[in-house]
Amino acid sequence: MKRRVPLAMVFIVSLFMVIQYFVPLDSLAWMYQYLLDWTIIIGVFALLLGIWSLWHVSYGKIKQRAENWQYSIVTLAGLFIMIISGFIPGWGNLNNYVYEHLFYYVLVPIQATMFSLLAFFISSAAFRAFRARSILASLLLFAGLVIMLRFVPMGPVSTVVADLAGWILRVPNMAAKRAIIIGIGLGAMATAFKIMFGIERSYLGRD
Amino acid sequence: MKDRLKLVVFLTVIAFIIQATVAFAQSEGETADSVISEQPVTPPPKPVIVSGEDIPNDNGHKLKLNWEYPAEWNDSIVRFEIYRADSPDGDFRRLGEAAGGIFSYLDIGSKKKDDPNYMPNDQNLYYRVDAVSKSGVTVQSEIGGPFQTSGQWFHKGKVPVLIGVVLFAIFTIYFIRSARKGKDLYIRPLAGIEAVDEAIGRATEMGKPILYVLGIGGASDIATIASFTILGRVAKKVAEYQTALTVPCYDPIVMSVAQDVVRSAYLEAGRPDQYSDDLVFFVTNAQFAYVAGINGIMVRDLPATNFYLGYFAAESLILAETGNSIGAIQIAGTDQITQIPFFVVACDYTLIGEELYAASAYLGRDPLLLGALKAEDWGKAIAMVLIIVGVLATAFGWDAFREFLRVNL
Amino acid sequence: MNIFEKMVGLDRRWVFLFLFVVVTGAYFFRNSFSVNVTTTREVRSIYDFVENLDPGSKILISFDYDPSSLAELHPMSRAILMQCFRKGVRVIGVTLSQYGAGMVEEAFRKFGSEADSLYNTHVEYGKDYCFIGYRPYPGFVILGMGENFRIFFPRDYYDTPLDDLPIMQGVRNYDDIEGVIAITSGTTADMWVIYGNARYNMPLALGVTGVMATDYYPYLGNAIFGLIGGWKGAAEYEKLIGEKDAATAGMPAQVAAHLTIVLFILIGNIGFLLSRRSKKTGN
Numbered sequence: 067m068k069r070r071v072p073l074a075m076v077f078i079v080s081l082f083m084v085i086q087y088f089v090p091l092d093s094l095a096w097m098y099q100y101l102l103d104w105t106i107i108i109g110v111f112a113l114l115l116g117i118w119s120l121w122h123v124s125y126g127k128i129k130q131r132a133e134n135w136q137y138s139i140v141t142l143a144g145l146f147i148m149i150i151s152g153f154i155p156g157w158g159n160l161n162n163y164v165y166e167h168l169f170y171y172v173l174v175p176i177q178a179t180m181f182s183l184l185a186f187f188i189s190s191a192a193f194r195a196f197r198a199r200s201i202l203a204s205l206l207l208f209a210g211l212v213i214m215l216r217f218v219p220m221g222p223v224s225t226v227v228a229d230l231a232g233w234i235l236r237v238p239n240m241a242a243k244r245a246i247i248i249g250i251g252l253g254a255m256a257t258a259f260k261i262m263f264g265i266e267r268s269y270l271g272r273d
Numbered sequence: 274m275k276d277r278l279k280l281v282v283f284l285t286v287i288a289f290i291i292q293a294t295v296a297f298a299q300s301e302g303e304t305a306d307s308v309i310s311e312q313p314v315t316p317p318p319k320p321v322i323v324s325g326e327d328i329p330n331d332n333g334h335k336l337k338l339n340w341e342y343p344a345e346w347n348d349s350i351v352r353f354e355i356y357r358a359d360s361p362d363g364d365f366r367r368l369g370e371a372a373g374g375i376f377s378y379l380d381i382g383s384k385k386k387d388d389p390n391y392m393p394n395d396q397n398l399y400y401r402v403d404a405v406s407k408s409g410v411t412v413q414s415e416i417g418g419p420f421q422t423s424g425q426w427f428h429k430g431k432v433p434v435l436i437g438v439v440l441f442a443i444f445t446i447y448f449i450r451s452a453r454k455g456k457d458l459y460i461r462p463l464a465g466i467e468a469v470d471e472a473i474g475r476a477t478e479m480g481k482p483i484l485y486v487l488g489i490g491g492a493s494d495i496a497t498i499a500s501f502t503i504l505g506r507v508a509k510k511v512a513e514y515q516t517a518l519t520v521p522c523y524d525p526i527v528m529s530v531a532q533d534v535v536r537s538a539y540l541e542a543g544r545p546d547q548y549s550d551d552l553v554f555f556v557t558n559a560q561f562a563y564v565a566g567i568n569g570i571m572v573r574d575l576p577a578t579n580f581y582l583g584y585f586a587a588e589s590l591i592l593a594e595t596g597n598s599i600g601a602i603q604i605a606g607t608d609q610i611t612q613i614p615f616f617v618v619a620c621d622y623t624l625i626g627e628e629l630y631a632a633s634a635y636l637g638r639d640p641l642l643l644g645a646l647k648a649e650d651w652g653k654a655i656a657m658v659l660i661i662v663g664v665l666a667t668a669f670g671w672d673a674f675r676e677f678l679r680v681n682l
Numbered sequence: 683m684n685i686f687e688k689m690v691g692l693d694r695r696w697v698f699l700f701l702f703v704v705v706t707g708a709y710f711f712r713n714s715f716s717v718n719v720t721t722t723r724e725v726r727s728i729y730d731f732v733e734n735l736d737p738g739s740k741i742l743i744s745f746d747y748d749p750s751s752l753a754e755l756h757p758m759s760r761a762i763l764m765q766c767f768r769k770g771v772r773v774i775g776v777t778l779s780q781y782g783a784g785m786v787e788e789a790f791r792k793f794g795s796e797a798d799s800l801y802n803t804h805v806e807y808g809k810d811y812c813f814i815g816y817r818p819y820p821g822f823v824i825l826g827m828g829e830n831f832r833i834f835f836p837r838d839y840y841d842t843p844l845d846d847l848p849i850m851q852g853v854r855n856y857d858d859i860e861g862v863i864a865i866t867s868g869t870t871a872d873m874w875v876i877y878g879n880a881r882y883n884m885p886l887a888l889g890v891t892g893v894m895a896t897d898y899y900p901y902l903g904n905a906i907f908g909l910i911g912g913w914k915g916a917a918e919y920e921k922l923i924g925e926k927d928a929a930t931a932g933m934p935a936q937v938a939a940h941l942t943i944v945l946f947i948l949i950g951n952i953g954f955l956l957s958r959r960s961k962k963t964g965n
Contacts, residue, residue, distance in 0.1 A: 116525030116555035123554040177750035180561035187594040190694035193946040195618040243900040252652040253630040268502035561750040611897040
C-alpha cells in the first residue's frame with residue numbers, strides 16, 4: 067500500500083501529461099496549468115526543507131564543536147544576513163542599500179572568482195589531455211588547437227582558421243553531438259516509460 | 274584500424290568540400306531585388322478581407338485573418354488596424370495592428386468569458402480592417418465574415434511523435450516480456466560501475482570518507498533519477514563496510530529523495546542505526562556556491578573516493594580537478610555532452626550519456642530494466658534507418674517521406 | 683628525470699601562475715593592442731533578427747545568469763539591449779536565475795540611460811521595456827509563459843499588474859511576441875530548447891558562456907536561430923552594432939589566455955614526443 071498509492075499517482079499524472087501533449091482541449095490546458103502551479107508550490111515548500119537541513123547540519127557542527135566548526139558560523143551568518151536584508155519592510159524590491167551592497171560587493175566578486183577558476187583548471191586539463199599519443203588523439207589535438215586559435219588574430223590566416231573552426235563546430239561536432247543526443251533522447255524516453263509503469267522506482271527509496 | 278581511420282578522414286574531407294561547394298552555390302544564387310514604387314497621390318483604396326482561417330491543431334480561440342491590398346500602395350500605408358465583433362452591426366473592438374505591407378493578422382482571443390478579448394469557439398465572428406495612410410487618412414474595409422474558430426480533439430501535426438512513442442512502448446513491452454520469460458539479454462560491461470565496489474573498498478581501507486555528488490539537476494532530470502539508483506547501491510555498500518558517506522545536495526527536492534534512498538539502503542544493509550539525515554544535506558542552489566561548498570568539503574575531509582553522477586554544467590571540471598589534486602579515486606557520469614571531456618580528463622572512470630541511464634539495469638540485472646534497455650537499442654536502430662532514408666529522400670526529392678515525418682507544432 | 687619528462691609532468695601550479703601573469707598583463711595593457719574580431723553567422727543571425735524587426739515589435743529577453751557569469755554575459759546583454767533601444771524594439775525582460783533580479787533591474791536602468799545619451803532616445807519603463815521579475819523552477823516557468831505570462835507573473839518586478847503596462851497590452855504568451863533571446867549560463871538553456879521551442883515553437887536564440895557554446899551548435903538552424911558564445915560572441919555583437927565595449931576590451935586578455943594554453947599544449951607535446959624518442963633510442 068505504501069508503494070501502490072505513489073506509483074498509481076505517478077502513472078495517472080504521467081498518462082495525463084502524455085495525453086495533454088496530443089489533445090489541445092481547453093479543459094486539459096486548464097488542468098495542465100493547475101499542475102504547473104502545484105509544482106511551484108511544492109518547490110517553495112521543499113526550499114524550506116533545504117534551509118532546515120542546512121541549519122540543522124551547520125548548527126549541529128557548531129554545537130558539537132566538530133572539526134572546522136567555525137566555517138558553519140560563516141555559513142549561517144551569510145544565510146541570515148541575506149534573508150534579513152532582503153525582507154526588511156519598506157526597503158522593497160531588493161533595491162535597498164544593504165542588499166545591493168552585499169550583492170554587488172560580496173556576492174558578485176565571490177561568484178565571479180569561483181567561475182574564473184575554470185580558466186585555470188581548463189588550462190591545466192588541456193595541458194594534460196591534449197597529447198599526440200595516437201592518430202585519433204592527434205586529430206583531437208589538431209581540432210582543439212584550431213578551435214582555440216580562432217580567437218587569435220593572425221592576419222590573413224585568421225579567416226581560414228575561423229572558417230575551419232566554424233566548420234568543425236557546425237559539421238563533425240554537430241553530427242557527433244546529435245548522435246549522442248538521439249541516444250540520450252531514447253534513454254530519457256525509456257526512463258520515462260520505466261518510471262510511468264513503476265519499473266524504475268529508485269526515486270521512492272528501495273523496496 | 275588505420276584503414277578505417279583513413280576512410281573517416283577521407284569522408285570528412287569530402288563532406289567539407291561538398292558543403293563548401295553548396296554554400297558557394299547558394300551565395301551565388303542570392304540576389305537582392307529591390308522595387309522602388311512611386312508614391313500615388315489619389316486617396317487610398319479599401320482593404321478587401323478575403324478569408325479568416327481557423328488555426329488547426331489547437332483549442333480554438335485563434336484565427337488568421339487575410340486581406341488584400343494593391344501593392345503599389347504599400348509605401349503609402351502606415352498600418353492596418355484590425356477590429357472584431359459578434360455580428361455585422363455589433364460593436365467592433367480594436368484587436369491590434371499590422372504594419373503596412375503585411376496582409377494578415379493572427380487574432381488570438383481569450384477563452385475566458387469575462388475577458389474583454391473573449392473569442393468563443395463555433396460562433397460567427399466578423400472582422401473589419403482599416404488602412405491608415407501616411408497622411409492620416411483612414412479607410413475602412415467592408416465587414417468580413419462570418420468566420421468561426423473551433424477546438425480539435427487531436428493535434429494532427431504530432432502524429433509522427435505519437436507513432437514513435439507507440440512503437441517504442443511496443444518494443445519496451447515486448448522485450449520486458451521476453452526478459453521475464455528468461456531470455457538472456459546481453460549488456461556490455463560498464464567499467465565505471467564495475468569499479469564502484471573497488472572504490473568503496475579503497476576508502477574503507479584508508480579510513481576516509483566517500484563523497485557522492487548528485488549534480489545540479491532537479492529530481493525530474495533523468496540523469497538525477499539514474500544517479501539515485503547508483504546512490505542506493507553505493508550507500509548499501511558503504512553501510513556494509515561502515516565507511517563514512519557525504520552527500521551534499523543542490524536541490525532541496527533532490528535532497529529529500531536522496532535521504533530516502535540512503536535511509537532505505539542503510540536499512541537494507543542492516544545498519545539503520547548508522548543512518549542520519551545529516552549524511553545527505555542541502556548546501557545551496559547557487560551553482561558556484563555549491564562548487565565552493567563541495568571543494569571545501571574535499572580539501573578539509575580528503576575523501577578517498579568521489580562520485581559525480583547526475584546533471585553537471587560548467588562546475589564539472591572545477592570539482593573533478595580539485596578531486597584529482599587530493600588524489601581521490603573519481604567516478605563520474607553525466608548526460609551533458611560538453612562536460613564529458615572534462616570528466617574523462619580528470620576522473621578515473623566516466624559513464625558517458627546513456628551509460629548513466631543503463632547503470633540501474635546493469636546494477637540490478639532486473640529483467641524489467643534490461644528489457645527497457647534493449648528497447649532503446651532497437652529505437653536507435655530505427656533512428657539510424659530513418660536518418661539514412663531521410664538523407665536519400667532529401668537527395669532524391671521524395672518529399673512525401675519527409676512530410677510524413679515532419680512534426681508541426 | 684630528463685628535461686623532456688619534466689616538460690611532460692610540469693606541475694599544474696606553474697600553468698596557473700603563468701596564465702595568471704599573462705592574463706593580468708594583457709588586461710592592463712589592453713589598450714596597447716587591438717584584436718580584429720571576425721563575425722560569425724550564428725551571431726549575425728541574431729543581430730539581423732533584431733535589425734529586421736519593426737519599431738514597436740516586442741521580444742522577450744530572459745537573463746538567466748547569476749553573478750558568477752556576469753562578467754562574461756553582461757556585455758552581450760548590453761549589446762542586444764542597446765540595439766533594441768536604438769531600433770525601438772520593445773523588450774520584455776525576465777530572469778529565471780535566483781540572483782538575477784537585482785542584476786537585471788540595474789542593467790535595464792543603466793543601459794536604458796546609456797541608450798538615451800548615446801542615441802538620443804527616451805527609453806521609458808512600461809512602454810519600451812518592462813521587467814517582470816523572477817520565479818523559481820525555470821522549466822515550469824517557461825512552460826507557464828507559453829500559456830500566459832500572467833500565470834507566474836501577474837505583476838511585474840515593481841508590483842504593477844501586467845495589464846497596466848502598455849507594453850504588455852495584448853501580450854498573452856509567446857504567440858504575441860516576435861521571439862525569445864535567452865542569455866543563460868546554466869541548465870536553463872536546455873529548458874528553453876526543450877520546454878520553450880520544442881513545445882511552443884517560438885523563434886529562439888541563445889546567448890551562453892564560452893564553455894557552453896559548443897553544446898548548442900547541434901540546435902542551430904532548427905531549435906535556435908542564433909547563438910552568441912561568451913566574450914568572443916559578445917565582441918562580435920559589439921562590432922555589429924558599431925559600438926565597442928567591455929567584450930571588445932576583454933579580447934586581448936582572452937587571446938593571451940588562449941595563446942598561453944596553446945603554448946603549454948605544445949610544450950607538453952614536444953616533451954612527450956622527445957621523451958618517447960629518447961626512450962626508444964635508449965638514452
